[in-house]
Amino acid sequence: MTTNAAAYTKGLHELGDGCFAYLQPDGGWGWSNAGLVVGDGVSLLVDTLFDLQLTREMLDSMRSAVGNAPIGTVVNTHANGDHCYGNQLVSDAEIIASEKAAHEMREVPPSMLAALNSAPGELGDLFRGFFGAFHFDGIEQTLPTRTFVGRLDIEVGGRAIELIEVGPAHTAGDVIAYVPDAKTVYTGDILFIGGTPIVWAGPLSNWIAACDLMLGMDIETVVPGHGPLTDKTGVVQVRDYLAFVQTEATARFHAGMDAWDAARDIALDGFGELGEAGRISVNVDTVYRTLDPNHISPDVVEQFKRMAALDARH
Numbered sequence: 001m002t003t004n005a006a007a008y009t010k011g012l013h014e015l016g017d018g019c020f021a022y023l024q025p026d027g028g029w030g031w032s033n034a035g036l037v038v039g040d041g042v043s044l045l046v047d048t049l050f051d052l053q054l055t056r057e058m059l060d061s062m063r064s065a066v067g068n069a070p071i072g073t074v075v076n077t078h079a080n081g082d083h084c085y086g087n088q089l090v091s092d093a094e095i096i097a098s099e100k101a102a103h104e105m106r107e108v109p110p111s112m113l114a115a116l117n118s119a120p121g122e123l124g125d126l127f128r129g130f131f132g133a134f135h136f137d138g139i140e141q142t143l144p145t146r147t148f149v150g151r152l153d154i155e156v157g158g159r160a161i162e163l164i165e166v167g168p169a170h171t172a173g174d175v176i177a178y179v180p181d182a183k184t185v186y187t188g189d190i191l192f193i194g195g196t197p198i199v200w201a202g203p204l205s206n207w208i209a210a211c212d213l214m215l216g217m218d219i220e221t222v223v224p225g226h227g228p229l230t231d232k233t234g235v236v237q238v239r240d241y242l243a244f245v246q247t248e249a250t251a252r253f254h255a256g257m258d259a260w261d262a263a264r265d266i267a268l269d270g271f272g273e274l275g276e277a278g279r280i281s282v283n284v285d286t287v288y289r290t291l292d293p294n295h296i297s298p299d300v301v302e303q304f305k306r307m308a309a310l311d312a313r314h
């Protein structure tokens, strides 16, 4: 079967060499991608989805691809719920994440999102505006059973898979999963395609380095954490955005401008056409925090308020 990188439709896409991508358009808030690598007698799942309903639907769609090679290993690329809240449905498998990602998962359990999504008034309205399509009630948080630092080489049904920790960048413990025999990489949220990358943790230089690492790898197929399938051109696009924000925010920091003013001041030009352009406010704040360890970032509610305000402008 051939890869059709142009087809951005919901569901399982065969990439060749026993590799698959599960895509969820439009790739906006919570609409994440996942991956499947089928080996001899056992398979690897890269990420679960944001809630149990979505994860169940995905696992059902993978049944014939998996065949008699059941999912024995799961990798969570990072701690955001849209990549791990479905773990409960694969709890028989070994679940691998970086040590930092596993730690960060404990800080934002599904019950927290459930509470925000059902909060009354303005706070609830704000979060429902981002996450109202998802169902967090009754999810039992299921944490990784194996963690690592730096790099972990695993074997899945005779296939070598390289798990490479490239964070802190998007989050504290981002990992990419590289399948050398298929020249394929599953990047988690180190790549947003068609949408704006969001740098919760940073520094941006780490994320740029992660892009450079991928650009130096022998890869033909790139499965981003959000958005359509891509290749190295997608890696370049994300790198360009991050370098742009780094330069623009740093100049405003040195000019003494407040971080929130800077986020509103930066003209995004072509980058403004990406989805979720309001994420610039979080990204600028992360640059400021990197430049000044004493910089105090707004709390998460204020961060989402700022993004909503900027999104409304675009």
Ligand SMILES: [Zn+2]
Pocket (backbone or CB within 6 Å): 030, 032, 080, 082, 083, 189, 225, 226
């Ligand atoms: Zn995500």
